[in-house]
Amino acid sequence: MPQNLDAVAVRAWCRLALEALGGAREEIDAINVYPVADGDTGTNLYLTMESASQAVDAAFTGHEPAAPSLAQTVRAMAHGALIGARGNSGTILSQLLRGMAQVLGGPDGEGAREADHADGRTLELALRRAAESAYEAVAHPVEGTVLTVATAAAQAASAEGAGDCEAVARASYEGARAALALTPGQLAVLGRAGVVDAGGRGLVAVLGALVAALSGEKVSFTSAGGGHARVVAGADEGPPAVDRVAGCDDLPAGEGGPAFEVIYLLEADDAAVARLRTRLDRLGDSLVVVGGDGLWNVHVHVDDAGAAVEAGVEAGRPHRIRITHFGLGDAHTTPQPPRERAQRAIVAVVPGEGLAGLYAEAGATTVPTRVGEPPASGELVDAVRRAHAREVVLLPNDAELRHTAAAAAQQARAEGVRVALIPTRSAVQGLAALAVHEPDRGFDEDVVAMTSAAGATRYGELAVAERQSWTMAGICQAGDVLGLIDGDVAVIGAEVARTATSVLDRMLSAGGEMVTLVLGDSVPDTVAERLEKHVRETYLAVDTVVYRGGRQAALMLIGVE
Structure with missing residues (x-):
């Protein structure tokens, strides 16, 4: 029996869309030729939808034991997609969801803000607003893209008229499928590659998940060339899958475009x-x-x-x-003979050129990053490729990079590389893992040892507060020095050395054998000397090692093993 579009259905839609995009991610990445052939559209759509789904789950958790309203749920979905949007395709998907939320949970007088569920007419209006808002967000809309597919979906929903939600959703899905099949004839780059638009194909998967959420049926792709799919009764046939489209693996990455x-x-x-x-x-x-x-x-x-x-x-x-x-400049380099693939390599995300040099000296392939500028999954995949090894240990060194690193690992595995992701949350945990790395032992044994070393290392960080805010240690003011332990603010101070000393004392209260200090450029050597002396005089048999993080590194990183 068709289901109304209520908060529970929206939650199911998000989860099914995430499942659909996860199953189709590799194939969508493979047909990504516009606007840049960087092979990450499927991954970006997945990460964007993952953020939306997590926000909806959080809304339900926050309203237990009752469920949130439809308005609260769709607003959470849109906000999650906005803050987690990745790439051109993910950004447009977030605006499509925002457009729907403006109708389904909009301000007073619009849509179904106070209703427990939306009817077919409201869903049709939401799909129409989604397409309109996506066009408004793009500076120079191009036909033959996800925008065209979204418009066709909205038009098909309108043609359905006053049907129930399931009928409107199914009509939009079928309209999107038909429009997707026409995209190679609308955009020359797609026609030359013989593929459909990658972003549009992702949207078809998302709309198929909406049909599944409202009808209890499964959606599976059956034709790669046009992205056609069928709705299959039953719920036990596995996640949606997209057939691989040939002819796009060696396409140039948008030659002549921005860098x-x-x-x-x-x-x-x-x-x-x-x-x-x-x-x-x-x-x-x-x-x-x-x-x-x-x-x-x-x-x-x-x-x-x-x-x-x-x-x-x-x-x-x-x-x-x-x-x-x-x-984009790689095509102009002098061709080199293929080098033999190594057995094992380490790929690590590192803040600051000082740490990058330290990791590189230990044989790791590094992905430099600056504070507030984490790498995208495509950068991590590129680093895995540069490592040119059969086995790769990936060290994200940041708790917020967990999903990005997981997506990169999954893509690298699809390319035939054996990848182990060690969930390091700080560069000092990565250093601890790197210290016990032994490439001559078995891969699994090496990964277990590195994971154990990283897990046994507590990590701290010093940062400067940008504005007044609440923390677990109280209210901080702009300019205060914050001492974080395992990601949470534990100390608020006015001076770097004293704050760092307090953080060290708290971290060492549970014991430790080795302290690692990584200093940013703005921290003088005298601070390191003062901290070393404090550890030496207060904690017997605890060694201290100091590194310079260089420019763009954190104010200070602290590790206790």
């Missing part, structure tokens, strides 16, 4: 964002700005990544900045 993809969340007002759009449009292409109510997700392809970030700083407060290099 960098820049993405960041931005806190700014509408007027500042309007000016930002104009400036970024002059700097590059593939500009998509989504969001509202003071929080935006900005995506653009540029040659000058610094200028794109600077524009965001002038508009408001950018954070979660991600800069990905497309590597």
Whole structure:
């Protein structure tokens, strides 16, 4: 029996969409030829939907034992997608979900904000608003893309008229499928590659999941060329799957286009964002700005990544900045003979060039990152490829990179590399793991030893508060020195050395044999000397080792083994 679109159905939709995109991720990555053939559309859609699904789950947890309202659920979904949007495709998907939420859970007088469920007419309006808002978010809309597929889905839903939610969803899904099959004839780059639009194909999977959530049926793709699918009765036939499309593995990565993809969340007002759009449009292409109510997700392809970030700083407060290099110049290098694949390698994300050099000296392939600018999954996959090994140990060295690293590991495994992901949450845990790495022993044995060493290392960090806020240690003011232990603020101080001493004392209260200090450029040597002396005089038989993190490193990292 068809189900109403209520909070429970929205939660099921998010979970089924995540399952569908997870099953189709590799194939969607493989047909990613527009706007840049960087092979990550499926991964970006998955990570965006994962963030939306997690936000919905959190909304349900926060309202236990009762369920949240439909409005609260769709707003959580849209907000989760906005803050977790990845890449051009993920950013557009987040705006599609936001457009639906504006109708299903919009302000007073719109949609079904106070209702327990939405009817077919409201869902049709939501799909229409989703397509309209996505077009509005893209600076220069192009037909033959996910925008075309979204519009066709909305038009098909409107043609269904006053049907129930399941009928409207099914009509939109069928309309999207038909539109997807036509995309190679609408966009020349797709026609030359013989593939459908990757973002549109992902949207078909998301709409298929909506049909499944409302009908209790499963959706499976059956034709790769047009992305056709069938709705199959029953719930035990496994997740949706997409057949691989041939002919796109060796496509050039957008030759002649900008060198960098820049993405960041931005806190700014509408007027500042309007000016930002104009400036970024002059700097590059593939500009998509989504969001509202003071929080935006900005995506653009540029040659000058610094200028794109600077524009965001002038508009408001950018954070979660991600800069990905497309590597477009590689085609002009002198061809080299293929080198033999190594047996095992370490790939590590590291903050600051000082740590990058330290990891490199130990034989690791590094992915440098700056504070607030974590790498995208594509960068991690590229690093795995550069390592050129049959077996790879991946060290993300950041708790927030867990999902990104997992997606990268999954993609690398699909390419035939055996990858083990050790969930290191700090670079000092990565150093502990690297210290016990022995490439000559068995892979599983080596991974277990490295995981054990990382897990036995407590990690701390010193940072400077950007603004007044609540913490687990009390209220901090802008400019205060914050001492974090295992990711939580434990000490609030006014001076680096004293705050670091307090953090060390707390970490060593449970015992320890080795203290590792990684100092940023702004921390003088005298601070390290003072901390070394304190450890030597207060804790017998505890050794201290000091490294310089270099520019862009954290103020201070502390490890206790």
